[in-house]
Amino acid sequence: MQSSSKNPTSLWQTLFGHPVRAFGTVSLLLLVSLAIAPAKNYFSEWRHFQNQYLALVRTRGDAVTLQRHFHSGIQQIWLPQLGVVDRCTTCHVGLKEASLADVSTQPFRTHPVIPHTSDQFGCAMCHRGQGAATTVEEAHSSTLAWEQPILPARYVQSSCGQCHRAALIGTPQLDSGRNLLSRYGCVHCHTIKLADGSAIKPTDDPPSLEHIADKTTREWIYAWLKDPQAYAVTATMPNFKLNDADARDISAFLIANSTPIAGDNASISKDQKPPAPTAGASLYGESFCASCHAVQNAAGNVVGGDVGPELTRIGTKAKPEWLQAWLRNPRVYDPGTAMPHYRFTDQQVSLLVGFLGNKTDSDLLANVHLDAATPEQIAHGKVLATEYGCASCHEISGIKKPDNFAPELTRIGSKPLTQIIFLPGMQHTLPDYISAKIRQPRSFGAALKMPQYTFAPAQIDALTTALLAFTDRAHDLPLALTVPGEPPSNYQPAGKAGQLMSDLACFSCHAINGRGGDMAPDLTWEGSSVQRPWLQAFLKNPGTLRPALIRRMPRFNLSDSDITELTGYIMTVYQTPAFDRDSMPSSGYPPAQVEQGRQLFYSKYGCQSCHIVDTKVDKGYIGPTLAQVGSRLNAAWIYHWLKDPQTLRPGTIEPNRNMNDEDAHALTAFLTTLKGSTRQEAKK
Amino acid sequence: MKNYLRTLFIVSLIFPAACSHKPGATSAVKPTGFGAALVESSGGKQIGATGMVLAQPLVVQVNDEQGTAVPGALVEFSGPEGVTFDPASALADSSGQVTANVALGGMAGRYQLAAHTFTKAQKSVDIKIEEIALGYQEQVGSRLDDKYCSRCHNPESTAERVSNFDNLEVKPHPFTEGDTLNKISDADLTAIISHGGPALNKSPLMPPYGYTLSKTEIEALIAYIRLISDPPYHAAGMVYAQK
Secondary structure, eight states: OHHHHHSOOOHHHHHHOSHHHHHHHHHHHHHHHHHHHHHHHHTOHHHHHHHHHHHHHHTSTTHHHHHHHOOOSOOOEEEGGGTEEEOGGGTOTTTTOGGGTTOOSTTSOOOOOOSSOHHHHOSHHHHBSOTTOOSHHHHHSOOSSOOOOBOOGGGTHHHHTTTBOSOOTTOHHHHHHHHHHHHTTHHHHSOOBOTTSOBOOOOSOOOOOTTHHHHOOHHHHHHHHHOHHHHOTTOOOOBOOOOHHHHHHHHHHHHHHOOOOTTTTOOOOOOSOOOOHHHHHHHHHHTTGGGTOEEEOTTSOEEEOSSSOOOTTHHHHSOHHHHHHHHHOHHHHOTTOSSOOOOOOHHHHHHHHHHHHTOOOTTTTTTOOOOOOOHHHHHHHHHHHHHTTHHHHSOBTTBOOOSSOSOOOTTGGGOOGGGOOOOTTOOOSHHHHHHHHHHOGGGGOTTOOOOBOOOOHHHHHHHHHHHHTOOHHHHHSOGGGOBOOOOOOOOOOOHHHHHHHHHTTGGGTOEETTEEOSSSOOOTTHHHHBOHHHHHHHHHSOOOSOTTOSSOOOOOOOOHHHHHHHHHHHHHHSOOTTSOTTSSOSSOOOHHHHHHHHHIIIIISOGGGTOOSSTTTOOOOSSOOOTTHHHHBOHHHHHHHHHOHHHHSTTOSSOOOOOOHHHHHHHHHHHHTOOSOHHHHHHO | OHHHHHHHHHHHHHSOSOOOOOOOOOOOOOOSBOOSEEEEEEOOSOEEETTSBOSSOEEEEEEOTTSOBOTTBEEEEEOSTTOEEESSEEEOOTTSEEEEEEEOOSSOEEEEEEEEEEOTTOOEEEEEEEEEEEOHHHHHHHHHIIIIIHHHHOOOOOSSOOOOGGGOSSOOOOTTBHHHHTTSOHHHHHHHHHHOGGGGTOOTTSOOOTTTSOHHHHHHHHHHHHHHOBSOOOOOOOOOOOO
């Protein structure tokens, strides 16, 4: 009591006590603080995982091997030329241990089999995340110091796309996303440049609107603008969510702005007898329109190809006069169309116009009532069409195609998160942002111009994957490490045959010298393959070689001189340098050799599992029927095809049998005798 | 008092307030109905890819004892690590059904998923649903199968591809036929694929693919066949020294 009254307790003493004791406390504190660093190291997460791994490994049959492969301490993959410093293998210890395949707990799983190893490229190049970090949180999530989180497994194919520009068998999602970018015309508005400086090109070919009034009515344009998918579920045109007045004004502008083409409004001849209602349907079928055009059936399924537009409600859209002119020659209205110029007779044209004109939907335009357009509406429509960037995709006279209408996406896969405004409640990651933008662009702001697309969830994932591949790394990678895609080909055949091939749109289905579609066989070496008389007969009346196929070569009603022109060109120009077409005789092989070939065909090589030679006995129809192969193919082509089909047609499913020369000769001898008369076969 | 204050001060020096507060989980929705049984309507036995959303959503239906659909029952989905359900739990709609999009985990293999609901007596009712996730290698195998094999080995026809199965005198084994294929070793499968049927005294209708497909491609094909076989394939593994 006495001392306390004499020496009132100072604040210092209240807090730290007696100086000696305070000294002791501070020393202790210092000691503890010095111990923090070693303790942190000792109790570090990675050490804990390494100990866990050793405990796991101890019970296994190959424990000694696994222990020998294990190295304690922080592990690092350092690839200076790629800028890779990855310490992931510090905790992911068993990545390369195939015998741990049954272990399902992380971080000890074996890496699934892929074409690369972590020694080549490290981990973060494919998985993202922070390679240099040594804690679970920092390596996998975005923290204050690091913003790159681990890429979810569903987008991991995007990482392949940083180096691989061509389609790969193991990356269907990435390839599908890349196709969608072109097919849905994303790249009309968003420029995407590749590392070599070239830009991705669209493949959707939106129609020119310069003569739209010839083709359709203002009411249809209005309905289409309001909801394109109501007209055709497969339409790639997005929904701009226009209000009634804006749709009214844009339709007014487009009609007023349209110029007529001579012939589009020619009246329909009515002198013919009314055709049977089914005649148009069978002509539609015979002409294989469904190879390119789809129609929605009663069950709601869309049946048919996707090269041309869906025709479910074409009668509500196209004016009959325009349809007539289009079917006569589509190239007058659209010189670059993928539609072939069928040489239909007038009667066939009117059959098809009647058939297609009946494909209507009265509901579509039932509620569309538009008054005559005023000049103000037309002028406002032009302003709207400019603002919404209609001319980015469509040709519109009077509006120039805008450059860079939407943000460039060349490096979207590396966009810093700090530059992104996320929506409330949204995960702050780049994939989440990109997919949300594609799913509902206007959710980021009602004033945004990007329209609403109708993508399935898998398509959104595919697009996100394709976009995530456009990283800084994809552009800055050493050229030697990139795997370039197929160089784009703008091959164009010359002369009159070239004009004919453009007119018939051969490239819509067939590829030649790297250009063209993949619906029908590649014709690059057709001249070495087939015999001239067969080709002439085929062009005149294409019979089918593969009865199981639903997409087939249509009949174009070509004139004899056109056929001679085309045949001559194909036989002369499309020849392989691998062999001489006339180096083997097409007949006259010894009967013993022919018989040997027949036996090889049926016994040793079992060709009948896929090919038909005798239509009465054989059933295989994976490959083309061979009943008349002797009059269709050249002997030299048959021989070289048997020896190595993949060099003649890369990617063909005919297996390479590594056939010896004797067998190949005998089979060639046998096949050349198959001229198409089954009677001869029956005799034997 | 003095000591107490001192301790408090020192403690507050050493342990700066570092506790972060995490928002609590949202409370579950209240069920308005109770069923007695769960039935899988669709979406089971799909073959998807690792990490990706399955092509078809998973649809389960809640029924009562009589087998009539019960709306408003709470259904919860669960699965192994890495599997996500959107939504993870929901009330059955007016037709007693709950639909969820399923994304499988990052590892290839079979995923055993489950859906749960509760009876009125709070008794748990489960059904199990199996899905298969293909990894990189198996996806490659699947595409090779599509291109080279399935026309003969898959008896099902599609609009785009008519099956050749019925046209063959000797019927090929569908790749899901685990009873047969699981007994054939990897080496023997490789031999048949590479050298054709006659390599194992089987039909020459099976051609050799050893000069068409690479070694990695054949490995990928076998990995795919092993993963989709039914009953499941179990590799002859190592015998572990269990403690």
